[in-house]
Amino acid sequence: MLTDEALAAVWLTLRLASVTTILLFLVGTPIAWWLARTRSWLKAPVGALVALPLVLPPTVIGFYLLVVMGPQGPIGQLTQALGLGVLPFTFRGLVVGSVIYSMPFVVQPLQNAFDAIGERPLEVAATLRAGPWDRFFTVVLPLARPGFITAGILGFAHTVGEFGVVLMIGGNIPDKTRVVSVQIYDHVEALEYTQAHWLSAGMLAFSFAVLLALHASGSGKRKSGGK
Amino acid sequence: MQSIHARFRVAHDGFTLDVDLLLPGRGVSALFGASGSGKTTCLRAIAGLEHAPGGTLSVNGEVWQDDSRGLFVPTHQRPLGYVFQEASLFPHLSIRRNLEYGMRRVPERDRKVSLDHAVELLGIAPLLERMPDWLSGGEKQRVAIARALATSPRILLMDEPLAALDLARKQEILPYLERLHDELEIPLIYVSHAPDEVARLADHLVVLEQGRAVASGPLGETLARLDLPIRLGEDAGVVLEGEIAEIDQAWHLARVAFAGGSLWVRDSGVPIRQHVRVRILARDISIALEPHADSSILNVLPATVEELADDTHPALALVKLNAAGAPLVARITRRSAARLVLRQGLAVWAQIKAVALVG
Amino acid sequence: MHHCRFIFAYIASLLAGAASAADVRVAVAANFTAPMQAIAAAFEKDTGHKARLAFGSTGKFYAQIRHGAPFQVLLAADDETPARLEREGMSVPGTCFTYAVGRLALWSAQAGVVDARGEVLKQGGYKHVAIANPKLAPYGAAAVEVMQRLGVVEAVRPKLVQGENIAQAWQFVASGNAELGFVALSQVTQDGKLTGGSAWIVPAHLHTPIRQDAAILTNGRGNPAAGALMDYLRSDKAKAVIRAYGYDI
Numbered sequence: 001m002l003t004d005e006a007l008a009a010v011w012l013t014l015r016l017a018s019v020t021t022i023l024l025f026l027v028g029t030p031i032a033w034w035l036a037r038t039r040s041w042l043k044a045p046v047g048a049l050v051a052l053p054l055v056l057p058p059t060v061i062g063f064y065l066l067v068v069m070g071p072q073g074p075i076g077q078l079t080q081a082l083g084l085g086v087l088p089f090t091f092r093g094l095v096v097g098s099v100i101y102s103m104p105f106v107v108q109p110l111q112n113a114f115d116a117i118g119e120r121p122l123e124v125a126a127t128l129r130a131g132p133w134d135r136f137f138t139v140v141l142p143l144a145r146p147g148f149i150t151a152g153i154l155g156f157a158h159t160v161g162e163f164g165v166v167l168m169i170g171g172n173i174p175d176k177t178r179v180v181s182v183q184i185y186d187h188v189e190a191l192e193y194t195q196a197h198w199l200s201a202g203m204l205a206f207s208f209a210v211l212l213a214l215h216a217s218g219s220g221k222r223k224s225g226g227k
Numbered sequence: 228m229q230s231i232h233a234r235f236r237v238a239h240d241g242f243t244l245d246v247d248l249l250l251p252g253r254g255v256s257a258l259f260g261a262s263g264s265g266k267t268t269c270l271r272a273i274a275g276l277e278h279a280p281g282g283t284l285s286v287n288g289e290v291w292q293d294d295s296r297g298l299f300v301p302t303h304q305r306p307l308g309y310v311f312q313e314a315s316l317f318p319h320l321s322i323r324r325n326l327e328y329g330m331r332r333v334p335e336r337d338r339k340v341s342l343d344h345a346v347e348l349l350g351i352a353p354l355l356e357r358m359p360d361w362l363s364g365g366e367k368q369r370v371a372i373a374r375a376l377a378t379s380p381r382i383l384l385m386d387e388p389l390a391a392l393d394l395a396r397k398q399e400i401l402p403y404l405e406r407l408h409d410e411l412e413i414p415l416i417y418v419s420h421a422p423d424e425v426a427r428l429a430d431h432l433v434v435l436e437q438g439r440a441v442a443s444g445p446l447g448e449t450l451a452r453l454d455l456p457i458r459l460g461e462d463a464g465v466v467l468e469g470e471i472a473e474i475d476q477a478w479h480l481a482r483v484a485f486a487g488g489s490l491w492v493r494d495s496g497v498p499i500r501q502h503v504r505v506r507i508l509a510r511d512i513s514i515a516l517e518p519h520a521d522s523s524i525l526n527v528l529p530a531t532v533e534e535l536a537d538d539t540h541p542a543l544a545l546v547k548l549n550a551a552g553a554p555l556v557a558r559i560t561r562r563s564a565a566r567l568v569l570r571q572g573l574a575v576w577a578q579i580k581a582v583a584l585v586g
Numbered sequence: 587m588h589h590c591r592f593i594f595a596y597i598a599s600l601l602a603g604a605a606s607a608a609d610v611r612v613a614v615a616a617n618f619t620a621p622m623q624a625i626a627a628a629f630e631k632d633t634g635h636k637a638r639l640a641f642g643s644t645g646k647f648y649a650q651i652r653h654g655a656p657f658q659v660l661l662a663a664d665d666e667t668p669a670r671l672e673r674e675g676m677s678v679p680g681t682c683f684t685y686a687v688g689r690l691a692l693w694s695a696q697a698g699v700v701d702a703r704g705e706v707l708k709q710g711g712y713k714h715v716a717i718a719n720p721k722l723a724p725y726g727a728a729a730v731e732v733m734q735r736l737g738v739v740e741a742v743r744p745k746l747v748q749g750e751n752i753a754q755a756w757q758f759v760a761s762g763n764a765e766l767g768f769v770a771l772s773q774v775t776q777d778g779k780l781t782g783g784s785a786w787i788v789p790a791h792l793h794t795p796i797r798q799d800a801a802i803l804t805n806g807r808g809n810p811a812a813g814a815l816m817d818y819l820r821s822d823k824a825k826a827v828i829r830a831y832g833y834d835i
Contacts, residue, residue, distance in 0.1 A: 063757075066757065066758075066761050066763060067761050069763075070761040070762045070763045071762040071763065072761075072762050073761075076762075085713075086763060088758075088761075088763040089714055089747045089758075089763065089764075120311065120313075120315050121315065121317060123276050123302075123309075123311075124309075124311065124315045124317070125303075125317075125328070126275075126276065126301070126302040126303045127274060127276075127302055127303075127307060127308065127309035127329075127375070128303075128328050128329030128332060128374065128375075128378060129303050129304075129329055129332035129333060129378060130303055130328075130329075130332060131301075131303050131304075132303075134303075134332070135303075138328070139317065142319040143317075143318070143319060145319075167750060167754075168754075168757075169763075171714070171716070171746075171747025171748055171749075171758065171764075172719060172747065172748035172749075172750070173746070173747060173748070185750065186719065186721060186722065186750075188645075188649065189643065189645035189646065189719075189721075189722040189750070190645065190721045190722055191645065191648070191649075
């Protein structure tokens with residue numbers, strides 16, 4: 001069935017997707033919040049920038065990441081100055097790439113959720129003595145929970161399915177950057193169709209399960225929401 | 228320093244609010260006006276939900292905003308209670324947790340209103356363990372009021388709390404608001420465009436029009452001003468305060484005694500000595516030079532003409548009467564006024580066709 | 587109406603183009619992109635036939651051809667794939683020949699990093715060595731072979747980063763993310779000269795020759811343009827171009 005190599009790739013993929021999702025929540029939540037609330041002219045450009053990975057071929061993102069995170073690139077210079085070395089061919093590099101690549105899948109559901117909450121619950125909380133952080137944690141977070149669930153699932157699943165970016169900045173190193181999608185690609189390229197099938201079928205089942213969970217939770221919500 | 232002083236100038240999108248209000252430090256002050264008159268903006272500015280640059284606000288001696296000194300206390304640091312038009316309960320919290328939300332954020336030493344008291348005042352004890360989704364509009368609004376009260380506010384602000392409710396729900400809540408009025412020591416600022424609510428609840432009336440306060444004063448006095456009925460239209464009228472002096476069981480009538488005499492109203496079960504308000508609309512008062520014993524009108528009061536003014540329609544005139552100290556306003560035709568030769572100081576009889584007990 | 591007619595005409599022109607007998611659809615291994623463009627231009631000028639080129643990985647082309655892709659000629663990056671296609675009856679028997687022999691170079695984008703004898707591999711002092719995936723790319727397999735011959739394969743293994751193909755291996759080195767790497771000589775030379783950085787041209791005897799074979803596919807049977815292209819690739823004119831790009835032949 002699955003070789004050790006394949007299992008290592010699965011494990012690595014899950015690790016990557018988990019770390020990425022956590023980081024995406026940390027980075028994406030303030031961005032989504034800002035996008036949902038701001039009236040600044042920067043809203044449109046920032047929104048567009050965040051959404052770029054939706055339309056850009058992943059290889060383009062990967063290529064630019066390879067260049068800017070490389071030793072001569074601006075980010076590469078920075079990470080070297082900070083003593084972190086350069087990011088391509090490292091797990092950390094993949095995390096950075098995945099965070100950028102999956103950003104819209106987290107930011108947009110969150111932004112929608114924040115938009116849907118509106119100003120009123122926050123104003124109510126303010127009149128009930130809750131300060132800005134307090135309001136965020138006790139009102140916004142619970143009310144945006146469905147948005148967070150959607151964002152988490154999409155961010156995680158999208159990272160699992162990521163290929164182009166990893167291909168460009170990963171270097172195909174076992175246990176470090178060889179994720180499932182790359183492994184599948186290798187198998188297909190090497191005409192090892194049986195192995196490719198096992199992993200591909202696994203991915204297919206996983207993706208279906210994720211989307212099923214997403215849709216099921218959505219319809220469940222509708223049912224209990226009606227009164 | 229038991230007063231509220233608010234001076235705001237807010238201008239946005241072609242709308243300007245420009246008010247300088249001095250409100251009593253207790254009782255109910257109504258901000259009355261049509262929609263778009265700026266009453267909600269004014270209330271939001273008092274709450275700090277809207278920052279009116281250059282404004283000043285002090286509440287019973289505490290300064291919450293003075294932009295000349297760069298002082299602006301954010302909403303969450305102002306000890307106020309705010310009730311929005313829609314109840315806006317937190318849907319993810321039970322009624323109890325909704326009520327506790329604000330209270331828990333108030334330091335223990337500042338908690339003067341217990342949760343039980345707030346629950347009891349609004350009669351919501353049976354609802355505590357439910358989720359907001361399962362409450363009716365009226366129940367939600369009562370919870371919202373209790374939630375605001377439970378923070379032991381030093382001022383209570385209400386933005387048309389009844390406007391989103393149907394008549395039956397309004398009737399359900401009004402008695403609770405009256406209780407607040409009677410039992411609370413703190414000032415309440417009540418925004419409304421419904422004259423009946425104002426007549427029932429307010430002690431002090433501010434009339435807003437296009438962002439300006441065109442009148443501000445004690446309710447009875449302000450309602451009796453002749454420049455206001457024009458603005459109030461069909462709802463023009465006065466409110467008198469008195470108490471139930473007598474009940475006529477045979478005819479199911481109650482006599483309300485007030486400074487200038489007494490009036491018979493339908494007995495609605497209000498006990499004797501109870502303090503009540505009656506509202507008399509200008510259109511329900513007619514004027515006679517003689518007391519007519521042969522008419523069906525029950526309430527006829529002796530009065531003197533104080534002032535005459537034109538109404539909006541050229542056929543109508545407004546007459547301010549003084550019934551032994553109680554101000555009344557009558558709306559009659561100008562032809563009648565001419566026929567009776569009404570003038571200041573003339574002794575007349577005010578025939579009152581309808582009196583409403585408003586609380 | 588007007589639009590419909592226009593779209594119809596456009597589709598018809600596409601179909602007509604695809605059916606033209608003087609056209610040949612060629613699948614070209616990515617590493618041979620530059621020389622093949624030059625050769626195709628000359629071929630079209632000299633013969634009047636038209637070569638429609640698609641560039642990509644040999645493995646992918648194989649899968650596509652197996653599943654009915656309409657290529658008529660394959661210029662592979664190896665000799666295995668054309669042989670396999672012939673065994674499977676997917677190519678015209680007897681048409682297979684070696685059109686180029688790839689040469690490997692150990693290259694760095696920076697001058698002075700790679701010495702003329704490749705000693706740098708043994709000395710260390712680098713973090714990453716890029717190669718093409720040895721499982722997929724003949725250049726990758728050859729690179730591993732070279733390292734085995736030099737006895738450094740175990741030392742270098744932890745530093746290996748793999749591109750999916752030789753083009754990506756080049757990219758890793760060109761962007762500076764890998765200090766050095768095994769690339770195709772054709773990628774770093776032009777007219778017999780190094781285009782930049784420093785390189786060691788790996789002696790051909792250190793690895794099995796990287797034969798790149800071409801074959802006419804069953805789809806191209808009877809297409810005069812396909813035969814003409816195969817002949818043209820064997821011509822001295824084409825060979826000169828191929829050599830200029832760093833291949834042996």
